[in-house]
Amino acid sequence: MMRTRPLKVALLGCGVVGSEVARIMTTQSKDLAARIGAPVELAGVAVRRAGRVREGIAPELITTDAAALVAREDIDVVVEVIGGIEPARTLITTAFEHGASVVTANKALLAEDGSTLHEAAEKHGVDLYYEAAVAAAIPLVRPLRESLAGDTVNRVLGIVNGTTNFILDRMDSTGAGYAEALDEATALGYAEADPTADVEGFDAAAKAAILAGIAFHTRVRLDDVHREGITEVTAADIASARRMGCTVKLLAICERAADGRSVTARVHPAMIPLTHPLASVREAYNAVFVEAEAAGRLMFYGPGAGGSPTASAVLGDLVAACRNKLSGSRGPGESAYAQLPVSPMGEVVTRYHISLDVADKPGVLAQCATVFAEHGVSIDTVRQQGKDGEASLVVVTHRAPDAALSATVEALRNLDTVRGVASIMRVEGE
């Protein structure tokens, strides 16, 4: 039986995502009501600049006073799609204090201060949902938080940033350099005017922090995530990867240590074999592998960004938050009981692909190999190539702690016979 008094929703932000949320709430209102068990009504939309006509939204719903909107006692759920730390954090906190549940797509805020938000939601007996914060409509938060709640997740590995995947895919398929591929991404709307958050890996790192936190039942913040962007990736790196039967992807990798007592989270470009399913994730798509002890290896794939896919995730959470409001219950809150320490990058065990410019004379390979051995790093393959008195040495290592690998590189740099380190890249997915 359906309740007739509608649930009231306040929408903060009416950009690409917000306007799509409002549109679907209007056009699909009957379906949403049937699925929730009560009608749901847009009670207010906070925007930065009033005056613009917003198609499908009654003008009297528009306000520039977000603080007043979230403090209204009649609001059941606040949807926050402004992004950024402030004023989002204050608005969400105010919403909780006034008894509203919150659905947010704000990865930056969650990675910065998710625990405080979870605690506030808990204190006020309301929900905090955020499926849209990671990979838009690809279900990841809910599967990790609920479907795998009885399993032990050991690894989350994936492509969680569409912009950088588009750029690397273009570099790989056309041979373009980074700058050229970025220009194309910008022209096509895949990269923002200031692409820093994407290309420097901040966006992916925030998502890695969120995923690691849920997967390992441990608080993981943005600062805990080792982060390297793609700005240093060259056409030569991509060509090297090709010669190894690999491609280069920006990966987010969250791992439980072999002994189970600590976890790591990192974002960096890496070579992965062309045979790995992530190698065929093209353009701005996202894909994430989750490895759990009982479930095995699961993959989730789809468009990881965009107004409609993000709105889909927001609306799924909105339905859940509304159902809980109706039944007087709460969804699962933060689960951080495991409190595992987050180890630094140096303790991550991985492989390196190192390309060195060396003097073309006898004994250089032996000298380099000694440096690897001294640092306890075992070599998998070496390829030596001479050209006009100079030579290049391409070394792929076996798995070793990242600290040992980077110390090896430092020592190589100090060899007289090593003219320079042309590139270093980790190798994953094998």
Add this chain to the structure above:
Amino acid sequence: MMRTRPLKVALLGCGVVGSEVARIMTTQSKDLAARIGAPVELAGVAVRRAGRVREGIAPELITTDAAALVAREDIDVVVEVIGGIEPARTLITTAFEHGASVVTANKALLAEDGSTLHEAAEKHGVDLYYEAAVAAAIPLVRPLRESLAGDTVNRVLGIVNGTTNFILDRMDSTGAGYAEALDEATALGYAEADPTADVEGFDAAAKAAILAGIAFHTRVRLDDVHREGITEVTAADIASARRMGCTVKLLAICERAADGRSVTARVHPAMIPLTHPLASVREAYNAVFVEAEAAGRLMFYGPGAGGSPTASAVLGDLVAACRNKLSGSRGPGESAYAQLPVSPMGEVVTRYHISLDVADKPGVLAQCATVFAEHGVSIDTVRQQGKDGEASLVVVTHRAPDAALSATVEALRNLDTVRGVASIMRVEGE
């Protein structure tokens, strides 16, 4: 804060899945308690034959009296992994009547009589969870039911039976015939001694019914699902598919009609292009595409069967059911408000690949083409091949209603110049 009185779980069935559920409940008890907010305890295990030692399960928990176990008033959640219609249905219903929530992996029962079970759960204010019924640990039920609850799903298309995928994959990669590939699947434990449920498509059809029901908010029963198995697929079909740049997969396809007013659900072998992601799903893996209006195209991939993956799904649901018990709430129940009619196979719009043995004389192609035209079926490509007075004609059609396509094939059979219809297969995924 954690409750100290444990939640009590009754386990029905202690085979491949049940023993793994029991094992994880024991070895991961601390984690489960932390995630649920209360300890969870195995209170009884119903088996068919007592006397066998079950590793890790206290002998006093074992009983052959399942009916008495589910009627115990102290049981909070019943996990049913016996399978089949009876006694599972009666046991689940009894559990509901005694206030227990139920977690089941029973696809056959859900596809046969899911609505009755949902109504009983609703009536007694308890939960019915069944993620494990479809594709084991691959989250599909929860994403469709919750993550996409604010979206409009138009299509679910996937490989949901590992046994048949293993057989077809073997036929494709080794050129083996059906019987030979089935023997290999049986020897390796991928096929049961009586493989009927898998190879005739019953298992996949049950899953299609469950997925269609959730995706379209409509009751869909096993009888509503058009079902064709793989027993008629020949090495020649696979070879034909290869020549077209395709492979053959047993697909489950649930679609909303273009006008949105009806739905269809079907399971049959089909040719799909090698470039389609489902073409690269090998061995016994499962993969499902979900297409929704706002979310776009999502894919879910993983092991679709096996004791551990199925146990993972069961335990995720067990955690949810226990959390709800603790908070006195319920998870989402059945959503069948849309009540869309399920159209028969004849109304499905698809494409056919038809291979005809014809007389090798002039005018045959024209004659056949006329038959297609008379039935309103447009031809995409024709390949004619002559050999020793006989010839073969391979026709691939454009999209047309299945009824028109099968009427065309019937009319072709009646032509004097058509010696026989060597094979008919639908073409999907384009």
